Amino acid sequence: MFNKLLNFIKKSSATSLAYNSLVGQSASYDNEFDRKKMQTEGYEQNIVVYRCVNMIAEELAKVPFVLFQNEKKIDSHRLLNLLSNPNPMQSKTEYFIDVISQKLITGNAYIEAAGTEEVNNTPLFLYSLNPEKIEIKHGVNSIPHGYEFKDNGRSIIFPVSITGDSNILHLKSFSASNIFYGFSPIQAAAYNIDQLNFSNKWNNNIFKNGCNLGGVFETGDLTPDQVKDLQSSLQKFRGAESKRDIILPSGVKYTQMGLTQNDMNFVEGIKMSAQFIAFAYGVPYDLVNTDQAKYENLEKAKELLWDNAVKPNLEHIITELNAWLVPRFGAGLRLGYDEDAVEAIVTKRARKRKSLDEISYMTTNEKRAAMGLEELEGGDVLLTEMNKIPLSQVGIGYDEVMPDTPKSYQKELIKKGFDEKQAVVLSRLVYDHSD
DSSP: OHHHHHHHHHHHGGGOTTHHHHTTOOOOOSSHHHHHHIIIIIIITOHHHHHHHHHHHHHHHTSOEEEEETTEEESOOHHHHHHHSOBTTBOHHHHHHHHHHHHHHHSEEEEEEESOSSTTSOOSEEEEEOGGGEEEEOOSTTOOSEEEEEETTEEEEEEOOTTOOOSEEEEEOOOSSOSSSOOOHHHHTHHHHHHHHHHHHHHHHHHHTTTOOOEEEEOTTOOHHHHHHHHHHHHTTOSTTOOOOOOOOTTOEEEEOOOOHHHHHHHHHHHHHHHHHHHHHTOOGGGTOSSOOOHHHHHHHHHHHIIIIIHHHHHHHHHHHHHHTGGGGOTTEEEEEOGGGOHHHHHHHHHHHHHHHTOSSSOHHHHHHHTTOOOOTTTTSOOOOGGGSOGGGGTOOTTSOOOSSHHHHHHHHHHTTOOHHHHHHHHHHHSOOOO
Protein backbone atom coordinates (compact mmCIF):
# COMPACT_ATOMS: atom_id res chain seq x y z
CA MET A 1 0.00 0.00 0.00
CA PHE A 2 2.86 2.34 0.83
CA ASN A 3 4.26 2.17 -2.70
CA LYS A 4 0.78 2.70 -4.16
CA LEU A 5 0.38 5.80 -2.02
CA LEU A 6 3.72 7.15 -3.19
CA ASN A 7 2.62 6.68 -6.81
CA PHE A 8 -0.66 8.37 -5.96
CA ILE A 9 1.24 11.36 -4.54
CA LYS A 10 3.45 11.58 -7.63
CA LYS A 11 0.42 11.66 -9.91
CA SER A 12 -1.26 14.32 -7.74
CA SER A 13 1.83 16.42 -7.02
CA ALA A 14 1.03 18.96 -9.72
CA THR A 15 -1.59 20.36 -7.35
CA SER A 16 0.48 20.17 -4.15
CA LEU A 17 1.66 23.13 -2.11
CA ALA A 18 5.27 21.96 -2.13
CA TYR A 19 5.40 20.72 -5.76
CA ASN A 20 7.92 23.29 -6.99
CA SER A 21 10.34 22.35 -4.26
CA LEU A 22 9.74 18.63 -4.81
CA VAL A 23 10.85 18.83 -8.43
CA GLY A 24 13.86 21.00 -7.62
CA GLN A 25 12.48 24.35 -8.78
CA SER A 26 12.55 27.51 -6.71
CA ALA A 27 9.15 28.19 -5.17
CA SER A 28 7.77 31.74 -5.34
CA TYR A 29 4.86 32.56 -3.06
CA ASP A 30 4.29 36.17 -4.07
CA ASN A 31 2.09 35.34 -7.03
CA GLU A 32 -1.68 35.07 -7.19
CA PHE A 33 -1.81 31.34 -7.89
CA ASP A 34 0.18 30.26 -4.85
CA ARG A 35 -1.73 32.53 -2.48
CA LYS A 36 -4.95 31.00 -3.76
CA LYS A 37 -3.58 27.52 -3.14
CA MET A 38 -2.68 28.44 0.43
CA GLN A 39 -6.26 29.55 0.99
CA THR A 40 -7.84 26.47 -0.62
CA GLU A 41 -5.50 23.48 -0.22
CA GLY A 42 -3.66 24.82 2.80
CA TYR A 43 -6.66 26.03 4.81
CA GLU A 44 -9.99 24.94 3.36
CA GLN A 45 -8.91 21.35 2.62
CA ASN A 46 -6.75 20.68 5.68
CA ILE A 47 -8.56 20.22 8.97
CA VAL A 48 -5.49 20.82 11.17
CA VAL A 49 -4.66 24.17 9.55
CA TYR A 50 -8.36 25.07 9.63
CA ARG A 51 -8.55 24.33 13.35
CA CYS A 52 -5.32 26.17 14.22
CA VAL A 53 -6.21 29.31 12.26
CA ASN A 54 -9.77 29.51 13.60
CA MET A 55 -8.68 28.91 17.17
CA ILE A 56 -6.09 31.72 17.12
CA ALA A 57 -8.29 34.17 15.22
CA GLU A 58 -11.37 33.60 17.38
CA GLU A 59 -9.43 33.98 20.64
CA LEU A 60 -7.80 37.18 19.37
CA ALA A 61 -11.02 38.72 18.06
CA LYS A 62 -12.83 38.52 21.40
CA VAL A 63 -10.18 40.48 23.33
CA PRO A 64 -11.55 43.99 24.08
CA PHE A 65 -9.51 47.01 22.97
CA VAL A 66 -8.79 49.86 25.40
CA LEU A 67 -7.70 53.40 24.53
CA PHE A 68 -5.42 55.71 26.49
CA GLN A 69 -5.15 59.51 26.21
CA ASN A 70 -1.76 60.56 27.62
CA GLU A 71 -1.66 57.24 29.52
CA LYS A 72 -5.11 57.81 31.04
CA LYS A 73 -7.74 55.28 30.05
CA ILE A 74 -10.74 56.71 28.22
CA ASP A 75 -13.98 54.80 27.73
CA SER A 76 -15.57 56.70 24.82
CA HIS A 77 -13.92 57.79 21.58
CA ARG A 78 -14.51 57.78 17.81
CA LEU A 79 -11.63 55.37 17.35
CA LEU A 80 -13.20 52.82 19.71
CA ASN A 81 -16.48 53.22 17.83
CA LEU A 82 -14.72 52.54 14.52
CA LEU A 83 -12.97 49.43 15.86
CA SER A 84 -16.26 48.16 17.31
CA ASN A 85 -18.07 48.73 13.97
CA PRO A 86 -15.39 48.60 11.24
CA ASN A 87 -17.80 48.57 8.28
CA PRO A 88 -21.48 48.00 7.46
CA MET A 89 -20.90 44.34 6.60
CA GLN A 90 -18.83 43.13 9.55
CA SER A 91 -18.85 43.32 13.34
CA LYS A 92 -15.62 43.72 15.31
CA THR A 93 -15.36 39.97 15.90
CA GLU A 94 -16.00 38.97 12.29
CA TYR A 95 -13.70 41.69 10.96
CA PHE A 96 -10.67 40.82 13.07
CA ILE A 97 -11.19 37.09 12.48
CA ASP A 98 -11.01 37.98 8.77
CA VAL A 99 -7.83 40.06 9.13
CA ILE A 100 -5.90 37.67 11.36
CA SER A 101 -7.01 34.55 9.46
CA GLN A 102 -5.67 36.00 6.19
CA LYS A 103 -2.35 36.75 7.89
CA LEU A 104 -2.15 33.25 9.36
CA ILE A 105 -3.02 31.62 6.02
CA THR A 106 -1.04 33.67 3.50
CA GLY A 107 1.40 35.53 5.74
CA ASN A 108 -0.22 38.80 4.61
CA ALA A 109 -3.26 40.88 5.58
CA TYR A 110 -4.35 44.22 4.11
CA ILE A 111 -6.51 46.79 5.92
CA GLU A 112 -8.03 49.62 3.90
CA ALA A 113 -8.82 52.99 5.48
CA ALA A 114 -11.98 53.80 3.50
CA GLY A 115 -14.03 56.99 3.25
CA THR A 116 -11.06 59.31 2.84
CA GLU A 117 -8.90 59.97 -0.19
CA GLU A 118 -6.24 61.91 1.72
CA VAL A 119 -3.62 59.82 3.46
CA ASN A 120 -3.60 60.23 7.27
CA ASN A 121 -7.17 61.55 7.37
CA THR A 122 -9.70 59.95 9.68
CA PRO A 123 -11.37 57.01 7.88
CA LEU A 124 -15.06 56.24 7.99
CA PHE A 125 -14.67 52.48 7.58
CA LEU A 126 -12.05 49.74 7.76
CA TYR A 127 -12.07 46.89 5.23
CA SER A 128 -10.07 43.68 5.01
CA LEU A 129 -8.82 43.06 1.44
CA ASN A 130 -8.23 39.55 0.15
CA PRO A 131 -4.45 39.00 -0.24
CA GLU A 132 -5.14 36.90 -3.34
CA LYS A 133 -6.37 40.04 -5.11
CA ILE A 134 -3.50 42.34 -4.00
CA GLU A 135 -0.34 42.89 -6.02
CA ILE A 136 2.43 45.02 -4.53
CA LYS A 137 4.07 47.45 -6.93
CA HIS A 138 7.73 47.28 -6.05
CA GLY A 139 9.42 50.54 -5.19
CA VAL A 140 12.89 51.52 -4.03
CA ASN A 141 14.51 51.32 -0.59
CA SER A 142 12.16 48.49 0.43
CA ILE A 143 9.14 50.84 0.23
CA PRO A 144 6.31 49.69 -2.09
CA HIS A 145 5.29 52.06 -4.86
CA GLY A 146 1.64 51.11 -4.35
CA TYR A 147 -0.89 48.36 -3.70
CA GLU A 148 -2.99 47.25 -6.69
CA PHE A 149 -6.34 45.62 -5.91
CA LYS A 150 -7.74 43.54 -8.78
CA ASP A 151 -11.26 42.11 -8.77
CA ASN A 152 -13.70 41.20 -11.56
CA GLY A 153 -11.70 42.99 -14.20
CA ARG A 154 -11.38 46.27 -12.31
CA SER A 155 -8.21 47.60 -10.74
CA ILE A 156 -7.63 50.13 -7.93
CA ILE A 157 -4.18 51.38 -7.02
CA PHE A 158 -3.53 52.66 -3.51
CA PRO A 159 -0.38 54.80 -3.69
CA VAL A 160 2.38 54.83 -1.09
CA SER A 161 4.30 58.02 -0.31
CA ILE A 162 8.09 58.16 -0.11
CA THR A 163 7.73 58.08 3.69
CA GLY A 164 5.61 54.92 3.53
CA ASP A 165 2.23 56.56 4.23
CA SER A 166 -0.76 54.88 2.59
CA ASN A 167 -4.44 54.14 3.06
CA ILE A 168 -3.42 50.47 3.11
CA LEU A 169 -1.95 48.85 6.19
CA HIS A 170 0.01 45.76 5.21
CA LEU A 171 0.33 43.24 8.06
CA LYS A 172 2.90 40.61 7.18
CA SER A 173 4.86 37.86 8.83
CA PHE A 174 8.63 38.02 8.56
CA SER A 175 10.12 36.58 5.39
CA ALA A 176 13.84 35.94 5.06
CA SER A 177 13.68 35.87 1.24
CA ASN A 178 11.10 38.52 0.28
CA ILE A 179 11.02 42.12 1.53
CA PHE A 180 7.54 42.86 0.17
CA TYR A 181 5.47 39.77 1.04
CA GLY A 182 5.12 37.90 4.31
CA PHE A 183 5.95 34.24 4.86
CA SER A 184 3.06 31.96 5.81
CA PRO A 185 3.22 29.10 8.33
CA ILE A 186 1.59 27.05 5.57
CA GLN A 187 4.76 27.45 3.51
CA ALA A 188 6.91 26.16 6.37
CA ALA A 189 4.57 23.18 6.86
CA ALA A 190 3.83 22.63 3.14
CA TYR A 191 5.18 19.07 3.00
CA ASN A 192 3.26 18.05 6.13
CA ILE A 193 0.07 19.64 4.78
CA ASP A 194 0.49 17.83 1.45
CA GLN A 195 1.00 14.55 3.29
CA LEU A 196 -2.24 14.96 5.23
CA ASN A 197 -4.19 16.04 2.15
CA PHE A 198 -2.92 13.14 0.05
CA SER A 199 -3.55 10.61 2.81
CA ASN A 200 -7.15 11.84 3.10
CA LYS A 201 -7.63 11.44 -0.65
CA TRP A 202 -6.08 7.98 -0.47
CA ASN A 203 -8.33 6.91 2.41
CA ASN A 204 -11.35 8.28 0.58
CA ASN A 205 -10.51 6.17 -2.46
CA ILE A 206 -10.21 3.09 -0.24
CA PHE A 207 -13.62 3.89 1.26
CA LYS A 208 -15.14 4.09 -2.20
CA ASN A 209 -13.67 0.65 -2.85
CA GLY A 210 -15.63 -0.88 0.02
CA CYS A 211 -12.83 -0.24 2.54
CA ASN A 212 -10.76 -3.02 0.97
CA LEU A 213 -7.01 -2.66 0.84
CA GLY A 214 -6.85 -5.22 -1.93
CA GLY A 215 -5.89 -8.85 -2.13
CA VAL A 216 -4.39 -11.60 -4.26
CA PHE A 217 -6.29 -14.33 -6.17
CA GLU A 218 -4.43 -17.58 -6.86
CA THR A 219 -6.25 -19.04 -9.86
CA GLY A 220 -4.44 -22.36 -10.29
CA ASP A 221 -5.16 -23.96 -13.67
CA LEU A 222 -7.99 -21.67 -14.81
CA THR A 223 -8.13 -20.91 -18.50
CA PRO A 224 -7.89 -17.27 -19.69
CA ASP A 225 -11.64 -17.26 -20.38
CA GLN A 226 -12.38 -18.48 -16.84
CA VAL A 227 -10.10 -15.79 -15.39
CA LYS A 228 -11.93 -13.16 -17.45
CA ASP A 229 -15.32 -14.46 -16.22
CA LEU A 230 -14.04 -14.38 -12.62
CA GLN A 231 -12.90 -10.78 -12.96
CA SER A 232 -16.28 -9.82 -14.36
CA SER A 233 -18.07 -11.51 -11.48
CA LEU A 234 -15.87 -9.85 -8.87
CA GLN A 235 -16.89 -6.40 -10.09
CA LYS A 236 -20.42 -7.06 -8.79
CA PHE A 237 -19.12 -7.61 -5.25
CA ARG A 238 -17.03 -4.44 -4.94
CA GLY A 239 -18.10 -1.30 -3.17
CA ALA A 240 -19.76 -0.37 0.09
CA GLU A 241 -23.24 -1.44 -1.05
CA SER A 242 -22.18 -5.02 -1.74
CA LYS A 243 -23.30 -7.33 1.08
CA ARG A 244 -23.52 -10.60 -0.87
CA ASP A 245 -21.30 -13.64 -0.50
CA ILE A 246 -19.11 -14.83 -3.33
CA ILE A 247 -18.45 -18.44 -4.28
CA LEU A 248 -15.05 -19.01 -5.84
CA PRO A 249 -14.42 -21.77 -8.38
CA SER A 250 -12.44 -24.81 -7.33
CA GLY A 251 -8.72 -24.09 -7.23
CA VAL A 252 -9.11 -20.34 -6.63
CA LYS A 253 -7.66 -18.98 -3.37
CA TYR A 254 -8.02 -15.38 -2.11
CA THR A 255 -5.54 -13.75 0.30
CA GLN A 256 -6.40 -10.40 1.94
CA MET A 257 -3.59 -7.84 1.94
CA GLY A 258 -3.11 -6.03 5.27
CA LEU A 259 -0.95 -3.18 6.53
CA THR A 260 2.76 -3.93 6.63
CA GLN A 261 5.14 -2.55 9.25
CA ASN A 262 6.20 0.18 6.80
CA ASP A 263 2.54 1.06 6.27
CA MET A 264 2.05 1.39 10.02
CA ASN A 265 5.11 3.65 10.22
CA PHE A 266 3.53 5.79 7.52
CA VAL A 267 0.34 6.09 9.59
CA GLU A 268 2.45 7.37 12.50
CA GLY A 269 4.03 9.81 10.06
CA ILE A 270 0.59 11.24 9.30
CA LYS A 271 0.09 11.91 13.01
CA MET A 272 3.51 13.52 13.20
CA SER A 273 2.61 15.79 10.27
CA ALA A 274 -0.38 17.06 12.26
CA GLN A 275 1.94 17.78 15.19
CA PHE A 276 4.34 19.72 12.95
CA ILE A 277 1.49 21.81 11.50
CA ALA A 278 0.26 22.72 14.98
CA PHE A 279 3.85 23.48 15.98
CA ALA A 280 4.25 25.86 13.02
CA TYR A 281 1.26 27.86 14.29
CA GLY A 282 2.31 27.78 17.94
CA VAL A 283 -0.79 25.77 18.85
CA PRO A 284 -0.35 23.06 21.53
CA TYR A 285 -1.05 19.65 20.03
CA ASP A 286 -3.49 18.80 22.84
CA LEU A 287 -5.89 21.37 21.37
CA VAL A 288 -5.98 19.75 17.92
CA ASN A 289 -5.51 16.14 18.94
CA THR A 290 -8.63 14.03 18.45
CA ASP A 291 -7.66 11.81 21.40
CA GLN A 292 -9.11 12.65 24.80
CA ALA A 293 -6.81 15.03 26.68
CA LYS A 294 -6.78 15.51 30.45
CA TYR A 295 -8.44 18.63 31.82
CA GLU A 296 -5.18 19.77 33.42
CA ASN A 297 -3.40 19.45 30.08
CA LEU A 298 -6.11 21.48 28.34
CA GLU A 299 -5.83 24.29 30.90
CA LYS A 300 -2.07 24.54 30.40
CA ALA A 301 -2.51 24.18 26.63
CA LYS A 302 -4.88 27.16 26.54
CA GLU A 303 -2.30 29.27 28.35
CA LEU A 304 0.37 28.18 25.86
CA LEU A 305 -1.99 29.02 23.00
CA TRP A 306 -2.26 32.57 24.35
CA ASP A 307 1.48 32.96 24.98
CA ASN A 308 2.74 31.39 21.75
CA ALA A 309 0.06 32.26 19.18
CA VAL A 310 -2.66 34.70 20.22
CA LYS A 311 -0.61 37.27 22.14
CA PRO A 312 2.12 37.73 19.46
CA ASN A 313 -0.48 38.29 16.73
CA LEU A 314 -2.59 40.59 18.91
CA GLU A 315 0.38 42.73 19.90
CA HIS A 316 1.54 42.83 16.28
CA ILE A 317 -1.74 44.24 15.00
CA ILE A 318 -2.04 46.70 17.93
CA THR A 319 1.50 47.96 17.32
CA GLU A 320 0.77 48.51 13.63
CA LEU A 321 -2.56 50.21 14.34
CA ASN A 322 -0.83 52.53 16.81
CA ALA A 323 1.57 53.58 14.07
CA TRP A 324 -0.86 53.70 11.12
CA LEU A 325 -4.41 54.39 12.35
CA VAL A 326 -4.37 55.86 15.88
CA PRO A 327 -2.44 59.09 15.02
CA ARG A 328 -5.21 60.00 12.54
CA PHE A 329 -7.54 60.55 15.52
CA GLY A 330 -5.30 62.92 17.45
CA ALA A 331 -2.07 63.19 19.43
CA GLY A 332 -1.38 61.39 22.69
CA LEU A 333 -3.56 58.36 21.92
CA ARG A 334 -2.44 54.79 22.44
CA LEU A 335 -4.35 51.58 21.76
CA GLY A 336 -4.07 48.58 24.05
CA TYR A 337 -6.15 45.62 25.22
CA ASP A 338 -7.91 44.59 28.42
CA GLU A 339 -5.80 41.89 30.07
CA ASP A 340 -8.48 41.24 32.70
CA ALA A 341 -10.77 39.95 29.93
CA VAL A 342 -8.26 37.28 28.82
CA GLU A 343 -8.99 33.94 30.47
CA ALA A 344 -5.43 32.65 30.11
CA ILE A 345 -3.98 35.74 31.81
CA VAL A 346 -6.52 35.62 34.65
CA THR A 347 -5.78 31.92 35.24
CA LYS A 348 -2.02 32.49 35.33
CA ARG A 349 -2.43 35.43 37.72
CA ALA A 350 -4.58 33.38 40.08
CA ARG A 351 -2.01 30.58 40.12
CA LYS A 352 0.82 33.07 40.71
CA ARG A 353 -1.14 34.83 43.46
CA LYS A 354 -1.77 31.53 45.21
CA SER A 355 1.93 30.66 44.98
CA LEU A 356 2.94 34.05 46.42
CA ASP A 357 0.45 33.69 49.28
CA GLU A 358 2.29 30.57 50.41
CA ILE A 359 5.67 32.38 50.56
CA SER A 360 6.60 33.60 54.06
CA TYR A 361 9.92 35.29 53.25
CA MET A 362 8.41 38.15 51.20
CA THR A 363 6.65 41.28 52.47
CA THR A 364 3.17 42.22 51.32
CA ASN A 365 4.56 44.97 49.09
CA GLU A 366 7.12 42.62 47.55
CA LYS A 367 4.30 40.24 46.68
CA ARG A 368 2.22 43.08 45.25
CA ALA A 369 5.17 44.25 43.16
CA ALA A 370 5.53 40.72 41.77
CA MET A 371 1.86 40.93 40.72
CA GLY A 372 2.34 44.37 39.15
CA LEU A 373 0.29 46.13 41.84
CA GLU A 374 0.94 49.35 43.75
CA GLU A 375 2.44 49.33 47.25
CA LEU A 376 0.32 49.63 50.38
CA GLU A 377 1.13 51.72 53.41
CA GLY A 378 2.55 49.48 56.11
CA GLY A 379 3.10 46.65 53.64
CA ASP A 380 6.86 46.42 54.13
CA VAL A 381 6.57 44.33 57.31
CA LEU A 382 7.57 40.68 57.00
CA LEU A 383 4.70 38.44 58.11
CA THR A 384 4.87 34.80 59.11
CA GLU A 385 2.53 32.09 60.25
CA MET A 386 1.88 31.95 63.98
CA ASN A 387 2.81 28.27 64.20
CA LYS A 388 6.28 29.05 62.81
CA ILE A 389 7.42 31.77 65.26
CA PRO A 390 10.56 31.11 67.39
CA LEU A 391 10.00 29.32 70.66
CA SER A 392 11.78 32.14 72.48
CA GLN A 393 8.82 34.37 71.59
CA VAL A 394 6.32 32.06 73.27
CA GLY A 395 8.15 31.78 76.60
CA ILE A 396 10.43 28.77 76.05
CA GLY A 397 14.16 28.85 75.37
CA TYR A 398 15.91 26.72 72.77
CA ASP A 399 17.66 24.66 75.47
CA GLU A 400 14.48 23.90 77.44
CA VAL A 401 12.31 20.80 77.09
CA MET A 402 8.68 21.42 76.15
CA PRO A 403 6.15 20.21 78.75
CA ASP A 404 3.95 17.30 77.73
CA THR A 405 0.58 19.02 78.26
CA PRO A 406 -0.81 22.54 77.78
CA LYS A 407 -1.61 22.73 81.51
CA SER A 408 2.00 21.97 82.45
CA TYR A 409 3.18 24.51 79.91
CA GLN A 410 0.88 27.19 81.36
CA LYS A 411 2.22 26.50 84.88
CA GLU A 412 5.79 26.94 83.61
CA LEU A 413 4.87 30.25 81.97
CA ILE A 414 3.19 31.54 85.14
CA LYS A 415 6.38 30.67 87.07
CA LYS A 416 8.31 32.81 84.52
CA GLY A 417 6.12 35.85 85.31
CA PHE A 418 3.28 35.57 82.76
CA ASP A 419 -0.24 36.01 84.08
CA GLU A 420 -2.83 33.27 83.60
CA LYS A 421 -4.47 34.87 80.52
CA GLN A 422 -1.13 35.34 78.77
CA ALA A 423 -0.19 31.73 79.53
CA VAL A 424 -3.41 30.44 77.95
CA VAL A 425 -2.91 32.51 74.77
CA LEU A 426 0.72 31.41 74.37
CA SER A 427 -0.15 27.76 74.92
CA ARG A 428 -2.66 27.91 72.07
CA LEU A 429 0.15 28.90 69.71
CA VAL A 430 2.08 25.77 70.52
CA TYR A 431 -0.35 22.98 71.31
CA ASP A 432 -3.23 21.41 69.45
CA HIS A 433 -6.32 22.11 71.55
CA SER A 434 -8.66 19.84 69.66
CA ASP A 435 -9.00 17.81 72.85
